[in-house]
Amino acid sequence: MISKSMSMKLKLTPELSEFIGMHIGDGTLYKTNRALVWEMRGDLKEQSFYDNHVIPLLKILFNDDFKGKIRTGGKRGVYGVQTTNKSLIQTIISFGINPGRKSNISIPEDILNSNFLIQTRFLRGYFDTDGCVRFDKPNKHKIAYYPKIEFASSSKKLRDDLKLLLRRVGLESYTWDVKNKLEFKLCLAGKIKTLFWIKNICSKNPKHLDKFLKWLKLQIN
Template sequence: MQSKLAEFLGILTGDGYITKLPRTFQFGIVVDAIKDKEYLENYVKPLVEELFEVKTRITFRNGALNLIFYSKNIGEYITSLGFPVGKKGNLPIIDFVKQNEKLWPYFLRGYFDTDGCIFWDQRKIYTKPYPRITFTTISESLANDLKNCLEKLGFSIYIIKKNRITTLAKRGYSITYDIEFYGHKHLKMWNSLVGSSNPTKRLVLLTPR
């Protein structure tokens, strides 16, 4: 069950949140209503219900699906592991995962399935489509932790710091970090070590587009 918990924590780190209510905690996982519908309904929902023995529901709003469940005990447990309530801010990989290398692939899978992407570069400088896998986060701590874990697993990692224009920040832009690795060798390693539980992402991992 630790592997499933690690994957859930990856999902929560990517597209999830915890809210403290007067008598309980609310968990939510928000995904794209089109691209990730099958993943949320057929994988994440059963994963959560099996892992925590809770009832979940899925709501739709503004082009997104939100899987919601409530639990005081689970909220206290997950926050005791170091996961924050409210804004995730400069969230690192929590120690429960970071200190157990066997859990890294499961956490990385959950995080990739929610916050990662793969791009096939089809410029003529390449003899065949060239894969690039990228994670984007506003957390410098998370970026560095991802880099360290991936490098220890054998990947060559680059971090690119960017200023992205946004209306959500007072200064007009937000600082983000892109964690990237490239190439067919690394893609093969990823598919072997980590893979994907998201049908949309899994298809793109295997088929140039």
């Protein structure tokens, strides 16, 4: 843990790598007239994810009393955390992530070139905030059982970095571009890759965990 006043770069730990993944997935860093502000927010249904995982992780890393809050946004409002904590903000910037739009964001080299645990924890943080898992019905099967883990980004560099990082942990993926939307997508498909993901990366977000658990029950039955 560090004090609020420190601005030096933190040692890259699995917990910090996961936080960087969360920020790249759904965090926002922006300037106001008074200060730099960081926030991350999601659907109201994700409140338990924020209260039980995101906020405790922030407290461990940055030694501050972070609080979740319902805010305006979307159709029904959103839930998340907002702060001007200098240690948190300086840590993000120290990894080469600047305030503003994410159209050119990338995965920090420190994470791309790190060990398996650091890499997989980044993947978990990114997946929990900006990934999805769904199930298709191949060959007109009655049950949607074929798993796909997918990501979409406005940054081609981020998508390409993600493909490289996945390869380094042992997962091959395929990519495609949605040109009329300036959207860059990536997919991991199939049982073997999904089982690898669950074993080595998994999720802390109940919306993903519930889907994985239901799918695993299908494999048993």
